[in-house]
Amino acid sequence: MRGGAALAVAMFTVVPLRAPRIDRAAAGVAIAVVPLVGVVLGGVLGAAAAGLVALGAPGLLAGLVAVGLGAAATRGLHLDGLADLADGLGSHGDPARTLAVMRDPGVGAFAVVWLVVVLGIQASALGALADRGVVPAVAGGALxxxxxxxxxxxxxxxxxxxASSAGLGALVAGTQAAWVAPAWCVVLAAAAFPLLGVGAPVAAVVAAAVVVLVAAHARRRLGGVSGDVFGACAELAITVALAALTLA
Incomplete structure (x- = not known):
């Protein structure tokens, strides 16, 4: 458990923490507990956005800064996955061709469009929450x-x-029970409900729906899952959750 928790921080953030072990067992624990890392990081980003608004910055500017800090704190890992999956799915090839496109270091039009839309929605939504105060921004970011x-x-x-024998997908695919993700959604929504009201369960439901659809489509196209699918699902879930909280 200690090794998995350390690996969750070391693998998904820029925190210079040395993981004592990197193997399938530790990686499975890391995937199970990494939502806690997201909660902490989201709360910090929400606080940063709210702090900038308190200093007189427009909400959109505060949201853009917070999103940029989030990308820096994760080395852009999940955004890179989103871009790669966008280009891969846009290639309309067989699994081998799609995976080859995703491994290409170049950035295509699909990736650019997805990144602009996703980052724009995240920044504007987080800025709107920051305009409402510290509590909505921190709780919304954490959720x-x-x-x-x-x-x-x-x-x-x-x-x-x-989808392949190398990379994050090969390391962690099949390590989680089917109830783990739904359980996290329930726990996170319940914890945020006193602070965010009905927006919390709504955000959890729409985020879960998007993840299920995207993951299923990626599995059909790739023949399995890869590290890019993890990053893309994370960014899309964040985006629709923030949007739902803003609308709610």
Whole structure:
């Protein structure tokens, strides 16, 4: 458990923490507990956005800064996955061709469009929450990023193969019980409900629906899951959760 928790921090953030072990067992624990890392990071980003608004910054500017800090704190890992999956799915090839496109270091039009839309929605929604005060921004950020990381457990659930024999997908595919991701959604929504009201369960439901659809489509196209699918599902879950909280 200690090794898995350390690996969750070391693998998914820039915190210079040395993981004592990197193997399938530790990685499985890391995927199960990484929503806690998302909650902490989301709360910090929400506080940063609210602090900028308190200093007189427009909400959109505060949201953009917070989203940029989030990308820096995760080395852009999940955004890179989103971009790669967008280009891969846009190639309309067979699994081998799709995976080859995703491994290409170049950035295509699909990736650019997805990144602009996703980052724009995240920044504007987080800025809108910051305009409403510190509590909505912190709680909303914590819930959204927690839900984003909870998607990892769904993508890595048992019975879902890896798309290739290397990478994160091969390391963690099939390590999670099917109930782990839904349990996280319930726990996170319940914890945020006293602070965010009905917006919390609504955000959890729409985030879960998007993750299920995207993960299923990616599995059909790739023949399994890869690290890019994890990153894409996380970013899309964060995006729709923040949007739902803003609308609610």
């Amino acid at each position: 959204a990023l927690g839900l984003g990381r909870a998607s990892f457990a769904w993508v890595a659930r048992r019975g879902v193969p890896a």
